[in-house]
Amino acid sequence: MNGINKNKNKYTLTRKEERAIIRENRKMMRHFEKLKKRKNVSESEYLTQMRDPNNLVEFDDLHTYFYTDIGTVKAVDGVSFEIPKGSTVGVVGESGCGKSVTSLSLMQLVQAPQGQVVKGSIRFNAGDKCYDIVKMPTEAMRKIRGKDISMIFQEPMTSLNPVFTIGSQIDEVILLHLEGYTKKQAKEKSIEMLKRVGIARPEAVYDSYPHELSGGMRQRVMIAIALACEPKLIIADEPTTALDVTIQAQILDLLREIKHKTNSSIMLITHDLGVVAEMADYVVVMYAGRIIEKGTVNDIFLDPKHPYTIGLMKSKPVVNKVVDRLYSIPGQVPNPINMPNYCYFRDRCDRRFDKCAGDYPPLYKISDTHYAACYLCDKSKEAQ
Ligand SMILES: Nc1ncnc2c1ncn2[C@@H]1O[C@H](COP(=O)(O)OP(=O)(O)O)[C@@H](O)[C@H]1O
Numbered sequence: 001m002n003g004i005n006k007n008k009n010k011y012t013l014t015r016k017e018e019r020a021i022i023r024e025n026r027k028m029m030r031h032f033e034k035l036k037k038r039k040n041v042s043e044s045e046y047l048t049q050m051r052d053p054n055n056l057v058e059f060d061d062l063h064t065y066f067y068t069d070i071g072t073v074k075a076v077d078g079v080s081f082e083i084p085k086g087s088t089v090g091v092v093g094e095s096g097c098g099k100s101v102t103s104l105s106l107m108q109l110v111q112a113p114q115g116q117v118v119k120g121s122i123r124f125n126a127g128d129k130c131y132d133i134v135k136m137p138t139e140a141m142r143k144i145r146g147k148d149i150s151m152i153f154q155e156p157m158t159s160l161n162p163v164f165t166i167g168s169q170i171d172e173v174i175l176l177h178l179e180g181y182t183k184k185q186a187k188e189k190s191i192e193m194l195k196r197v198g199i200a201r202p203e204a205v206y207d208s209y210p211h212e213l214s215g216g217m218r219q220r221v222m223i224a225i226a227l228a229c230e231p232k233l234i235i236a237d238e239p240t241t242a243l244d245v246t247i248q249a250q251i252l253d254l255l256r257e258i259k260h261k262t263n264s265s266i267m268l269i270t271h272d273l274g275v276v277a278e279m280a281d282y283v284v285v286m287y288a289g290r291i292i293e294k295g296t297v298n299d300i301f302l303d304p305k306h307p308y309t310i311g312l313m314k315s316k317p318v319v320n321k322v323v324d325r326l327y328s329i330p331g332q333v334p335n336p337i338n339m340p341n342y343c344y345f346r347d348r349c350d351r352r353f354d355k356c357a358g359d360y361p362p363l364y365k366i367s368d369t370h371y372a373a374c375y376l377c378d379k380s381k382e383a384q
Pocket residue numbers: 066068073074075093094095096097098099100101102111114115336
C-alpha cells in the first residue's frame with residue numbers, strides 16, 4: 001500500500017495518515033528483515049536457473065521500495081534486463097531515476113531497513129551454480145560480494161578508509177576472498193594490481209594514505225581493489241563524474257582494457273550519454289524507477305524510439321557545433337511517492353496523444369533486441 005492520501009495535489013499528511021504510514025512501514029520492514037536474517041538457510045532455497053546461460057545477470061521484474069515516513073518511494077518499480085557475459089551494459093537516466101538503487105539491489109546493499117527488495121528476482125550466474133540474489137541470506141551474499149561482483153563508486157575518497165594505507169586496503173580484499181594467500185603474496189598481488197591500473201611507482205603508492213593521492217589516482221586504486229579478485233561483474237556507478245575530462249578518458253580506457261583482458265562484464269551507470277556511446281554494448285534507459293527503452297548501443301543511438309530517449313540525445317553536447325543553449329527536456333520527473341497511473345513521462349512529452357492518458361504503457365518490441373515503453377511504438381491493429 002502506498003499510504004499517501006488520494007488527493008494528487010495535496011502533499012501534506014494528517015497526523016492520522018502519518019501514523020498509519022509509520023505503522024504499515026514498520027510491519028513491512030519487520031517482514032523483510034526477518035527473511036534476510038534467517039540462519040542455516042539451505043542453498044536449494046536460493047538456487048535457480050538462468051533463462052539464458054549466456055547471461056551473467058538477469059534482473060527480472062525487480063521492485064525496490066523505500067518505506068519513508070511520508071510514504072513509499074518506489075525507487076525501482078518493475079525493472080527487467082540482462083547483462084550478457086563479457087559485455088558492457090550502460091544504464092542511463094536523469095538523477096534520481098533508480099540507477100544506483102538497481103545496482104545496490106544486486107549487491108544487497110540497499111539501505112535497510114527502509115529500503116527493501118519487495119518483489120522480483122536477480123539471477124546471478126556464478127559458473128557452476130546460479131543464485132537468486134533476492135532470496136539469498138546476507139551470510140551467503142558476503143561470499144559473492146567483492147569477489148564475484150565488485151563495485152567502483154562515484155566518490156573514491158568516501159570509499160577508501162583514510163586511516164589505512166592503500167596497500168593494506170587492497171591486501172585486505174585479497175586475503176578475505178582468495179584462498180591460500182600469505183601476507184607476502186597478497187602484497188605482491190596488490191602491487192601487481194596497482195601496476196595494472198597504470199600507477200607509476202606502485203611500491204610507494206602501496207605505502208601511502210588516500211589523502212596523499214590525487215582524485216584520479218584514488219579512482220585507479222578503487223579500480224585496483226575492485227579488480228583484485230577478478231570479479232565476473234564490475235559495477236561502475238558514475239565512475240568518472242568526480243574527475244576532470246582527461247582523467248575521465250584515461251579511466252574509461254583502463255576499464256575497457258581490463259574488460260578485454262579478463263572477459264568480465266561491466267554494468268556502467270551514468271547520466272552521460274557520451275560515455276555510454278563509447279563504452280557500452282547494450283543500453284538501458286531508466287525513467288522514474290522504470291525502464292522506458294532498452295536495446296543495443298546502435299538501437300538506442302541510431303534509432304531511439306521513446307520521446308524521452310530522443311530528448312536525452314538532444315540534450316547531449318556535440319563537438320564542433322556551437323549552440324546558444326543546450327536543449328533540456330521541459331518539466332520535472334514526477335514525485336516518486338505519488339506517481340500517476342498513466343505514463344510517467346506523459347506530462348513532459350511533446351508527442352503525447354489520447355492513449356497516453358490510459359494505463360502505463362507496456363514495453364513494445366521493436367526488434368529482437370530493442371524495446372520501448374511508449375504507445376507510439378504500438379504497431380498492433382487496434383492502435384492504427
Ligand atoms: N535511502 C533512501 N531513502 C529514501 N529514498 C531513497 C533512498 N535512496 C534512494 N532513494 C530514492 O530512490 C530514488 C532512486 O534513487 P537513485 O537510485 O539513487 O537514483 P540515481 O538514478 O540518481 O542513481 C530517488 O527518488 C531517491 O530519492
